Amino acid sequence: MKQEQVFRGIGVSPGIIRGQALKLHSHNRFAFKLYVDDVHLDEEVARLEAAIRLSREQLQSLKSRLAQKVAHEHSFILEAHILMLEDRSLISDIVAAIHGTHANAEWAVLQATEQIRRALASLQDDYLRERASDIDDVAERILANLSGSQHIQWSRLPRDLIVISQDFNPSSFATMDFERVRGLALESGGRTSHTAILSRSLRIPAVMGIQGFLGHVTTGDSLILDGDEGLLVLNPSPERIDGVAEHLAQVEEQAGRGSAVPGAPAASGHDGVHVALRANTDLPHEVAAAKKCGAEGIGLFRTDIYLFMQPDGFPDVQTQAATYALLSKEMSPHPVAVRTLDTGVDITPGRTRPARRYNSIMGLRGIRLSLLERDQFCTQIEAILRAGESGRMEIVLPMVTSLEEIRRAKALIESVRSRIFGNREGIHPIPVGAMIEVPAAVMALDAIAREVDFLCVGTNDLIQYILAVDRGNPEVSHLYQPLHPAVLFALKRIAEVSRTLGIPARVCGEMSANPFFAVLLMGLGFSEFSMNAFAIPTIRKVFQELQPDIAREIARCALCLNSAAEIAEHLLESVSAALHSDLSTFTRELLSSRDNASSPAR
Amino acid sequence: MIQQIVRVENQLGLHARAAAKLVRIASRFISRISLSREGAPRQIDAKSILGILMLAASKGATLIVSIDGSDELEAGEAIRTLFEDKFGEES
Numbered sequence: 270m271k272q273e274q275v276f277r278g279i280g281v282s283p284g285i286i287r288g289q290a291l292k293l294h295s296h297n298r299f300a301f302k303l304y305v306d307d308v309h310l311d312e313e314v315a316r317l318e319a320a321i322r323l324s325r326e327q328l329q330s331l332k333s334r335l336a337q338k339v340a341h342e343h344s345f346i347l348e349a350h351i352l353m354l355e356d357r358s359l360i361s362d363i364v365a366a367i368h369g370t371h372a373n374a375e376w377a378v379l380q381a382t383e384q385i386r387r388a389l390a391s392l393q394d395d396y397l398r399e400r401a402s403d404i405d406d407v408a409e410r411i412l413a414n415l416s417g418s419q420h421i422q423w424s425r426l427p428r429d430l431i432v433i434s435q436d437f438n439p440s441s442f443a444t445m446d447f448e449r450v451r452g453l454a455l456e457s458g459g460r461t462s463h464t465a466i467l468s469r470s471l472r473i474p475a476v477m478g479i480q481g482f483l484g485h486v487t488t489g490d491s492l493i494l495d496g497d498e499g500l501l502v503l504n505p506s507p508e509r510i511d512g513v514a515e516h517l518a519q520v521e522e523q524a525g526r527g528s529a530v531p532g533a534p535a536a537s538g539h540d541g542v543h544v545a546l547r548a549n550t551d552l553p554h555e556v557a558a559a560k561k562c563g564a565e566g567i568g569l570f571r572t573d574i575y576l577f578m579q580p581d582g583f584p585d586v587q588t589q590a591a592t593y594a595l596l597s598k599e600m601s602p603h604p605v606a607v608r609t610l611d612t613g614v615d616i617t618p619g620r621t622r623p624a625r626r627y628n629s630i631m632g633l634r635g636i637r638l639s640l641l642e643r644d645q646f647c648t649q650i651e652a653i654l655r656a657g658e659s660g661r662m663e664i665v666l667p668m669v670t671s672l673e674e675i676r677r678a679k680a681l682i683e684s685v686r687s688r689i690f691g692n693r694e695g696i697h698p699i700p701v702g703a704m705i706e707v708p709a710a711v712m713a714l715d716a717i718a719r720e721v722d723f724l725c726v727g728t729n730d731l732i733q734y735i736l737a738v739d740r741g742n743p744e745v746s747h748l749y750q751p752l753h754p755a756v757l758f759a760l761k762r763i764a765e766v767s768r769t770l771g772i773p774a775r776v777c778g779e780m781s782a783n784p785f786f787a788v789l790l791m792g793l794g795f796s797e798f799s800m801n802a803f804a805i806p807t808i809r810k811v812f813q814e815l816q817p818d819i820a821r822e823i824a825r826c827a828l829c830l831n832s833a834a835e836i837a838e839h840l841l842e843s844v845s846a847a848l849h850s851d852l853s854t855f856t857r858e859l860l861s862s863r864d865n866a867s868s869p870a871r
Numbered sequence: 872m873i874q875q876i877v878r879v880e881n882q883l884g885l886h887a888r889a890a891a892k893l894v895r896i897a898s899r900f901i902s903r904i905s906l907s908r909e910g911a912p913r914q915i916d917a918k919s920i921l922g923i924l925m926l927a928a929s930k931g932a933t934l935i936v937s938i939d940g941s942d943e944l945e946a947g948e949a950i951r952t953l954f955e956d957k958f959g960e961e962s
Contacts, residue, residue: 349887352894352920359921385921392927396886400924403887 271504278454278479280499282468285513286452287505288429290490292483293437302489303373303425313367317374320414325354327410346403353407359385375415382408423449431492435483437464447471448557452494454501456483467574470551472558472803476501544791544812547603548802549777551575553592556599558802563809566603567596568799569665569725569777572649573612583645589652597660604661606702606725606775606799607653610645611635611667630730630739635668635704640677650685657699665725669703669710675720705774706730711759718772725799726763728778732756750833751780757793757828757836764794775799784811784852785840785859791817792824810850819847872939873947876909881957884929887920889958894920896949902940904950909933917950 305313332347353359359381366377382404389401423446431452432445451473458464458477468475474496486492486503493502493513502509547568548559552575559567575592576583584592597605612634639646653662666678679701703710703717706727710717718724728751733740735755738748750756767774775797780786782804788811790798800808823843830836837859845852879885885893897904897917904917906926914937915922928934938946 345888345891348891349920352891356919356921358916358919385925388925392925394884394927394929396883397924397927400887404921 273506273509274485274503276479276482276485276501276503278476278482278499278501280475280496281458281465281477282453282473282475283496284452284472284474285493285495285497286429286431286474287491287493287510287513288431288451289427290433290486290488290492291426291430291450292486292488293432293434302370302376305367305371305373307371310368310371313374314364316415317363317367317377317411320374320411321354321360323414324407324410325351327414328354349400349403350407350410353404354411375412378408378411378415431494433483433486433492447473447554452492452496453477454479454482454492454494456480467551470549470801471555472801543796545775545797546805546809546812547606547775547797547799548805549779549799550802553596555802556596560599562802562805564600564603564802564805566600566661567605568775568797570596570605570607571611572607573610576610576645576649583648586648586652586655589649590655593653593656593662594659597656597662601660604663604700606663606665607649608665608667608704608725609636609639609649630733636666636674636678637668639666640674640681643681647681647685650682651689654682654686654689654699657697663700663702663723665702665704666721667704667727668707669705669717670707671709671713672716672720675701675703675717679720702775704730704777705763707734708759711762714763714766715770718766718770721772724763724767724772724774726760726774726776726778726795728756728760728776728780731759731778735759751786752789752827752833752836752840754828754831754833754836757789760790760795761793761824761828768794773797782808783855783858784808784848784850785844785855787811788815788820788844788847789824789827789840791815792820792822792827794824807850811848814848814850816847823847872937873943874935874937875947875951877934877936877951877954879928879930879932879934880954881960882930883960884932885923885926887924889960890920890923892958893923893950893953894918896953897946899949900938900940900942900946902938902943902946904936904938904946907935907937909935 328347328351332344332351362381362384363374363377366372366380367374370377370380372380385404386401389404390398392398426446426449428449428451430450431454432450433454435455436457437453437455453464453468453473453475455464455475455477456479465475465477474494476494476496476499479501482501482503491504493505493509494500495502495513505513545565546563547566548555548562548564549569549571550556550559550567551571551573556567576589593605593607633641650664653664656662664682666675669675682701700722702723702725703721704725704727705711705714705717707730711731714724729740732738732749732751732753736748736750736753738745740746740749763774766772774795776790776795777799779800781790781798782800784807787798787808791812798808823840826843827836827839830839841856841859881889883889894917905914906917906923907914908926908928909932915926917923917936926934936947936950938950940946
């Protein structure tokens, strides 16, 4: 029985999971042991030999280029690397690992080089100990050449992986299969990193800033990851496993509930008003979760991460169109709403764009940026229009503050449309909606709503702008109050204009994922919600239980109250009384509204 | 089969650069060439850089070179010269 070890870090994305480690090496490569059967062993060795040959050639050419630039003195380390690749003892160790354990070449390389690394690291001589890093470099190069461009064969991997790594670029999310990768533990990073934000949006428990744990953990090790407390437990004891078992069962039950009602005839309210529950997504493969949880379409595909994190740069029309078409096919017959690029921030490492484009919440972003620099916007629009030929697509314009912006954006969309389709008949029009997330848009809503096909209420940003609170600023983040009377006033107005003009309004912020808030929103008159896919089963159940007139009454009373604390108190009582569901997991968020109202959270 | 004794005289010992040179020279010959530390039974292949590094032979270490093959005499000469020249480090 291996000794349990507990490592502490920062919990950046909540949830507790149990699984096995998948260690990523630099550049997010990793090797996992796969079983190679007898008939394919020779193929595996040939693959290894080709990768070693290629690695040697690369180093030779690197060495000759380096020799021209710097003194010959410095190229000897490359010479040493080349000789390692020619070292018959190393190669025969790797081949023996392939044959002896029926392992794939990647795994065999790691096993053989790990042994050497350990042997070198145990030497007395400081200088030689450092050579351990040279063998790592060599292994890294072989691995890169083994599976560099090939896709990882996720289908052969287990479904309870916890990725462990030094670092994790946001772009790596695009290469992961989140049916299999269930958690993330990193040595670097913190709560506000893009990786942390993405983990939360994907509902992947994550712990970051765990110093010096990687040396103790290898691929296949048994782990418990606790994103609530910021803990990583290696070789958890039976007692600890029992301790979290109850929690794990709960999580699985929730997931199961989702899969039990795929595409369900959904949450029709009691008086026949159809309540549509859609999913918010950041990355294309989240569509799987959306489907599993019974989402009626993608209510908001926030494309910034998808567009700016591709290793090959901004995706062209064909690539984007293929992605959007795939999503709409998966979601068919429901629509997929694509929010056009918003932040305009390129977060790909090494391709940082000029500072003025950085995401200042009052800066050059959203529709403002798209109207100023149109190339990327028009590329995206063309891709959406092309995908719209085969499925139901919608366009959502972010950061709208005025009628003119919508008119200019629609003119651009029309020019792209006539360029690619001409006067061709039979092209069904693609609805264009506006994000209502700036107070100006709420105040000028009559004019704006008449110009679009639907409205998307981005509650996260709307609350920030109404209350002048940057959620990322810890000095004021306690003032972020979804239940502030001013916020309720704005939401009520949006619902009213939507009803009066017959323009659908969809609530897209995370507010609708909490039953207390969802009931309030329904009571205010909203009937379409888009949220994190995993929240859908819970919210569906809430709406199935709820009498709409009770929701309306709850909202009516809330509008009469004068502070966030009072409104929170009111919701706690009235919603709990109206529903049979256990709401205990959601009360914390609700009551933080009440308790933080006057003083900063400590 | 010949055997000869060499001493590591260069300042840095059989570090990466010296080891690389030794491998390059040894690899020119058909003969099997192995090294062991005096008094230690473990023999390593002189054509394996990892083996040489693992030998951890620092300045002053005494090594036994065993060479077996059709060009063993030439190989022995070349290797002895390399050690005597201190791998060209301090010339």
